[in-house]
Amino acid sequence: MDFATFIVESRNVTQAAVLEEHGVSVVMGNEACDLDSAVAALTYAWFLFQSSRHGSRPVPMLNILRAELPLRPEIGYLFRRLALPSIDYLPCKDDVQLKTLAKKGSLQLVLVDHNVLPLSDAELEQFVLEVIDHHRLERPQVSRHSLSSRETVVCVEPVGSCCTLVAERILELVPQDTWRSLFHGNNHMKPQTKMQLSFDVAALLHATILLDCVNLSPEAGKTTPRDRAVLETLEGLFPHLPSRLEIFEELLSIKSNIDGLNMEQLLRKDAKTVEVEAIRVELCTVYCTLETVLQRHGLEADLALHSETGSYNALILLTIVFSSKGTPRRGILLYTKDAALRMKLCLALENCHSPDLQLQVICDVNYTSEYWVAYCQRTSSASRKQLLPIVMDALADEAS
Ligand SMILES: [Mn+2]
Known part of the structure; x- marks a missing residue:
């Protein structure tokens, strides 16, 4: 089976599994369903399918409702650019x-x-068999699949993109002759199985790593040597991959285009929820300046409605725009009607040392509300990945 057929069949497989009681290994990304999550889920499912390590049929899943797909246009764009079947098949x-x-x-x-x-x-x-991730480890040390009693295999490494970790797995298994010619006999990572790595799979991984690592911009501070090594290896295997700058700029402009979106859609575009005890906080990445958010008409009412609808105790909007050099400019809008929780979260963000966010409160009288605090964040490299643990720890404190 080729990669395109694998995509086309994936939805039927999940339905047949329910009907016919076939075993499936569902590979899924996080609930924000950014490009990293979508591509990592798809390419890792394809890898498992080819190496058939799990026995049951691997199938990728996008961890959002189908109605949310239009808010992630960069995924569909990349598929179309690579002439892959529509993402609607996933x-x-x-x-x-x-x-x-x-x-x-x-x-x-x-x-x-x-x-x-x-x-x-x-x-x-209890059904989690394997984990591949680049966020802070939140799992218990040891867990087992309840039926097979196999221990969960956990790989959590602090790289720029989860797709780097997936690509490393695949690259370990590409045919030895390709590997040899690439590394001139220096094949200490000896492949065990032969693995097809087609151009489209390589291009998906390559583009996603570039977007996550902000085209390796040193100012963005996301890239690790492992991300860089994977990009170089993929480019060595496939000299006709799109140029780094070209694909990065295309994806970034599509991902950050917010024309015509209302506040509710802006919030739903890239959101993650942190939940500790009964306290729910949503962290939304919003692709515009903090000023643009603050100037929106009816902002307070929109945030109130969104909190109520999703039962969120607080919302944290993380605004981001990029300079032409790839330096992110970030702001934070913390909204909650719960004054004690607001104080707690403000203190956690303001007093955090690793990383020091260098927050500066924005006191413009035009933009004030008793329910929110707006910050300019001068540490441009600290993204949601770093903020999630800070918020989680603050909430755990709150609960205890
Ligand atoms: Mn990621």
């Missing part, structure tokens, strides 16, 4: 009945780009 959260599969005993889960399930899916933890 199962979304509402296409896969995870809990039904779990009850039937035919579910294995592989988490990519996150390492612990949201509270709403906590009952599925």
